[in-house]
Amino acid sequence: MNLSVNINDFLKLNEVKSSFQRIKIYEYIAENKNHPTVNTIFDELVKQIPTLSKMTVYNTLKLFREKNIIQEISIEDNELRYDANVKTHGHFKCRKCGEIFDFEYNNSEIVFTEINNYKIEETQLFIKGICSNCFTMNK
């Protein structure tokens, strides 16, 4: 079974015209689940695709966002990161190792009195601190 074929269908299903570059970019984000930046995506893929242009990465990410098949997260420092998991979930960034961990939380448990008549379209919960790996290592 070839994953690229599945991604090809997935893109078409979401009104994204498929191409070799687009499949590879989506594949990278979806498989690695590492919340990569534009530069990470480019640097990793240019190894496989030497002709790849960073412009294509920018354009493709913009298109994927418009079609809602990826989400953009700006956890800190002006560094935008991308995630193929578009469901609402939380992100934890470790100050030591820099890794970003996903976590689930119950959105409905948060009570908003001040903005209860506002139309909510997107929710982002970011937590920064030290992950358990780095915490135990320091002892």
Next chain:
Amino acid sequence: MNLSVNINDFLKLNEVKSSFQRIKIYEYIAENKNHPTVNTIFDELVKQIPTLSKMTVYNTLKLFREKNIIQEISIEDNELRYDANVKTHGHFKCRKCGEIFDFEYNNSEIVFTEINNYKIEETQLFIKGICSNCFTMNK
């Protein structure tokens, strides 16, 4: 009563050496509560202080952050914004008018099973959507 005098004391209390520029920058963020970007702060203050350098704004914001008298919020688009309210609180950005609203929420009500042994240092909750002003105007 002169607010600048109070800010002067406040800065000293927080181990920040006071200066005319630093007082004006803190004053702008604290009084306007508009979560300004570097450019907003510079553009507004350069009207009063024609010799002001953007470098000073960058340096001062970095210093204020280190001393924890402001917080940096990166709600979207690679645009960093600054807030003199350093207590944990949520931010709502309206897609129509662009304004950012503060709201309170009870952090303890959110249950994190996956990261329950992680050391939490900072929490940011961002919500995007349409504010009630813009929502009623569109009807």
Next chain:
DNA sequence: GTTTTTAATTATAATTATTATAATTTTGTA
């Protein structure tokens, strides 16, 4: 299956944001 049309990718240039460095000015202290 070749030609034509359209769209995507690439290469390049332009713009913007940020950081680094050195010169100048200000502030505090003797």
Next chain:
DNA sequence: TACAAAATTATAATAATTATAATTAAAAAC
């Protein structure tokens, strides 16, 4: 006032992003 230290400013360098045009690839028409 004179000196030393720090902050501010001016300028240059770097990095990130966007815009534009040329090239290549894909799709549609014939």
